[in-house]
Amino acid sequence: MATNVTNQAQNTAAETTPxxxxxxxxxxxxxxxxxxxxxxxxxxxxxxxxxxxxxFGMRALIVTLVSVIACIAFEWLFNMVVxxxxxxxxxxxxxxxxxxxxNLPSTxxxxxxxxxxxxxxxxxxxxxxxxxxxxxxxxATARIFMLVSFATPMTTWxxxxxxxxxxxATPLSLIxxxxxxxxxxxxxxxxxxRGGSMGETCAIAIILGGAFLLYKGxxxxxxxxxxxxxxxxxxxxxxxxxxxxILSGGVMIGAFFMATDYSTSPVTDTGKIVFxxxxxxxxxxxxxxxxxxxxxxxxILLMNILVPHIDSLTMTKPFGAIFEQKKG
Amino acid sequence: xxxxxxxxxxxxxxxxKNTENCPSxxxxxxxxxxxxxxxxxxxxxxxxxxxxxxxKVGTVIGDSDAFLSAPVHSSVSxxxxxxxxxxxxxxARSQVVIITTDGEQTVDENVKPPVVENHPDFVKAIRASxxxxxxxxxxxxxxxxxxRNLSEVDTLVVNAAECEPYITSDYRTIIERPQDILDxxxxxxxxxxxxxxxxxxxxxxxxxxxxxxxxxxxxxxxEVVSLRAIYPKGAEKVTTFETTGRMIKDGQLPADVGVIVNxxxxxxxxxxxxxxxxPLVTKCLxxxxxxxxxxxxxxxxxxxxYKDVVAFCGGYKCPPKKLLMGGPMMGIAVFSDEYPVxxxxxALLALDESQTVVYPENPCIRCGRCLHACPFQLMPRAIEMxxxxxxxxxxxKLNVMLCMECGCCSYVxxxxxxxxxxxxxxxxxxxxxxxxx
Numbered sequence: 187m188a189t190n191v192t193n194q195a196q197n198t199a200a201e202t203t204p205x206x207x208x209x210x211x212x213x214x215x216x217x218x219x220x221x222x223x224x225x226x227x228x229x230x231x232x233x234x235x236x237x238x239x240x241x242f243g244m245r246a247l248i249v250t251l252v253s254v255i256a257c258i259a260f261e262w263l264f265n266m267v268v269x270x271x272x273x274x275x276x277x278x279x280x281x282x283x284x285x286x287x288x289n290l291p292s293t294x295x296x297x298x299x300x301x302x303x304x305x306x307x308x309x310x311x312x313x314x315x316x317x318x319x320x321x322x323x324x325x326a327t328a329r330i331f332m333l334v335s336f337a338t339p340m341t342t343w344x345x346x347x348x349x350x351x352x353x354x355a356t357p358l359s360l361i362x363x364x365x366x367x368x369x370x371x372x373x374x375x376x377x378x379x380r381g382g383s384m385g386e387t388c389a390i391a392i393i394l395g396g397a398f399l400l401y402k403g404x405x406x407x408x409x410x411x412x413x414x415x416x417x418x419x420x421x422x423x424x425x426x427x428x429x430x431x432i433l434s435g436g437v438m439i440g441a442f443f444m445a446t447d448y449s450t451s452p453v454t455d456t457g458k459i460v461f462x463x464x465x466x467x468x469x470x471x472x473x474x475x476x477x478x479x480x481x482x483x484x485x486i487l488l489m490n491i492l493v494p495h496i497d498s499l500t501m502t503k504p505f506g507a508i509f510e511q512k513k514g
Numbered sequence: 515x516x517x518x519x520x521x522x523x524x525x526x527x528x529x530x531k532n533t534e535n536c537p538s539x540x541x542x543x544x545x546x547x548x549x550x551x552x553x554x555x556x557x558x559x560x561x562x563x564x565x566x567x568x569x570k571v572g573t574v575i576g577d578s579d580a581f582l583s584a585p586v587h588s589s590v591s592x593x594x595x596x597x598x599x600x601x602x603x604x605x606a607r608s609q610v611v612i613i614t615t616d617g618e619q620t621v622d623e624n625v626k627p628p629v630v631e632n633h634p635d636f637v638k639a640i641r642a643s644x645x646x647x648x649x650x651x652x653x654x655x656x657x658x659x660x661x662r663n664l665s666e667v668d669t670l671v672v673n674a675a676e677c678e679p680y681i682t683s684d685y686r687t688i689i690e691r692p693q694d695i696l697d698x699x700x701x702x703x704x705x706x707x708x709x710x711x712x713x714x715x716x717x718x719x720x721x722x723x724x725x726x727x728x729x730x731x732x733x734x735x736x737e738v739v740s741l742r743a744i745y746p747k748g749a750e751k752v753t754t755f756e757t758t759g760r761m762i763k764d765g766q767l768p769a770d771v772g773v774i775v776n777x778x779x780x781x782x783x784x785x786x787x788x789x790x791x792x793p794l795v796t797k798c799l800x801x802x803x804x805x806x807x808x809x810x811x812x813x814x815x816x817x818x819x820y821k822d823v824v825a826f827c828g829g830y831k832c833p834p835k836k837l838l839m840g841g842p843m844m845g846i847a848v849f850s851d852e853y854p855v856x857x858x859x860x861a862l863l864a865l866d867e868s869q870t871v872v873y874p875e876n877p878c879i880r881c882g883r884c885l886h887a888c889p890f891q892l893m894p895r896a897i898e899m900x901x902x903x904x905x906x907x908x909x910x911k912l913n914v915m916l917c918m919e920c921g922c923c924s925y926v927x928x929x930x931x932x933x934x935x936x937x938x939x940x941x942x943x944x945x946x947x948x949x950x951x
Binding site: 206207208209210211212213214215216218219220222223273276278316317318319448449451453454501502503504505506507508 | 522525527528679751755761762763764765766834835836837838842843844845846847848849850865869870872873876877878879880881882885889890891892893895896912913916919921924925926927928929930932934935938
């Protein structure tokens with residue numbers, strides 16, 4: 187009945203004044219949108235893309251473009267087929283495309299990139315409800331899928347520019363095979379003169395992009411700091427060079443761009459720290475004790491599965507809430 | 515009573531204090547006023563006048579026996595034209611007394627300074643003044659001033675944070691009527707045996723802070739606290755915590771932690787009332803927004819229709835798309851400018867087309883901005899999901915009833931989800947599940 191009264195009143199009011207909008211408060215909103223956030227992430231990824239093109243040539247750009255286009259196309263097609271609202275314009279598929287490409291060697295056959303994009307977007311993201319509801323990191327899962335399915339192309343590395351063509355193996359596989367005399371120096375690791383996936387090698391570019399995201403408030407410090415610190419500490423414990431551990435493999439890009447994925451990381455600050463520590467620990471366990479030389483994406487995926495539990499165990503204690511005293 | 519952080523979070527909302535240098539100006543008496551019987555939190559008043567009665571400024575025209583109520587006075591002199599009903603902004607019906615003014619503004623002979631000797635007299639006088647919380651909530655002030663645990667109350671928090679964007683009426687009160695404020699504080703201190711006074715002002719009003727500090731320099735019991743201007747510092751629980759460090763828990767009143775919180779304009783009114791005895795018949799409100807030709811601070815007789823207030827401000831310069839009673843964060847959208855000014859109105863905003871863009875709701879991306887903006891550390895997204903599933907147990911576990919609907923979560927959401935509204939609905943679900951008294 188209350189609605190009728192309102193409608194009547196609205197009708198009478200309409201005669202005298204132009205029709206007024208009735209909406210619940212607040213009546214102002216911040217201008218930031220999902221699209222803005224994703225665009226900022228893309229900007230943050232740009233230094234690493236430049237580094238990839240510098241070290242691995244135009245092929246890196248082509249792989250990235252194919253990955254991005256495939257990701258956008260799969261999301262668009264999926265939404266069309268299942269008659270969902272189009273979500274491609276939020277740019278999240280583009281971000282996934284870039285990160286996936288960064289996880290691949292620059293020599294990867296392009297059709298495999300398309301398969302990876304299918305896994306990331308359709309299987310991991312869209313089938314679980316699309317943006318915000320997928321529990322696993324699309325890029326990390328697609329990388330693992332490709333590593334298992336296309337083992338040789340996924341581990342065939344070309345030497346980056348400025349590095350001896352024979353030194354094409356990744357530092358981690360060198361460590362695993364005991365060829366430690368061929369390892370690049372820490373400085374080379376830092377600026378990206380080492381074998382590896384095209385976007386993960388240049389630490390300085392990733393740090394630059396990550397710092398930009400931190401400055402913009404897109405990511406918080408909790409995951410990158412706790413994850414890097416955890417890798418550092420567990421590398422020490424397992425008797426490895428901690429700085430080398432941080433700079434090798436996918437740890438850098440994982441810490442700043444993959445573990446920080448909103449959908450697949452905890453929302454509370456405490457949860458984020460737990461999550462980061464867990465990834466660092468699992469990464470070092472896989473590197474030190476398992477047959478795979480690199481474990482960062484496995485670690486991210488494993489911790490993704492725990493996110494709902496981390497979230498519920500680290501629920502905030504609201505201001506003024508009354509908690510029942512535990513009787514003991 | 516500890517809490518992990520010293521200051522509470524919030525949202526960095528733009529201030530838009532466009533009218534801060536506009537002195538408050540009294541508007542001419544309109545031809546007709548429409549005085550609502552429902553101007554406070556609590557059961558509405560019953561009219562005590564009949565059609566055709568002559569009323570003067572300050573004549574009681576509505577009162578109630580209910581505990582949580584305050585009388586309503588005529589703001590004009592004239593004749594009662596009608597007693598009828600209107601639909602209020604929240605969709606309920608409310609009785610109104612419509613008075614045709616005679617323009618004389620003759621003051622009722624009962625209006626004289628109250629004789630107050632002790633605390634009960636003071637409470638009685640404040641009730642008779644019709645004062646309600648002028649900050650927006652409209653809680654009858656005499657009830658605040660008469661707590662059950664009077665002996666435990668030691669602190670008065672004067673809330674001048676004025677954290678809502680656009681609104682500057684409290685700021686103008688500080689600049690224009692500092693003596694009234696000091697008189698009001700003195701009265702409350704005296705009759706309630708208050709030992710310390712905190713005046714909370716956001717640091718975006720440096721002139722007000724400076725003025726208040728200068729005026730209270732010789733009184734060590736009064737401290738002017740400058741709060742970081744992050745919305746919502748003016749929310750009662752937030753202001754109390756930031757000025758005194760005391761946490762008002764779920765279900766508690768400020769008095770339960772020994773604090774009385776009053777809006778600064780309410781305090782100024784008390785100072786003025788003790789001197790003149792004139793009940794609450796006018797209200798200073800900020801009139802602003804993109805559709806208002808001349809934004810200003812207007813002293814309007816209570817019951818003035820919004821259209822008359824707008825006409826005094828040069829009318830609409832473009833068709834208004836939304837009319838707000840109050841600020842943009844917590845204000846209520848009204849459906850007509852026939853609606854009257856209420857006691858607790860501190861702003862009237864007429865928003866234009868560009869200020870009323872409706873964003874489509876997008877899927878949550880789990881960015882956690884809502885959680886980090888919530889002053890009370892609630893989890894708006896988790897509440898939203900529980901509310902969608904009608905999971906009342908989970909809602910209770912998430913402490914949804916603590917939500918004060920300040921609007922921070924909706925404000926910061928990049929997916930433009932209406933989280934504050936969902937919280938409001940979720941609170942309804944919890945209330946509905948409780949056994950009826």
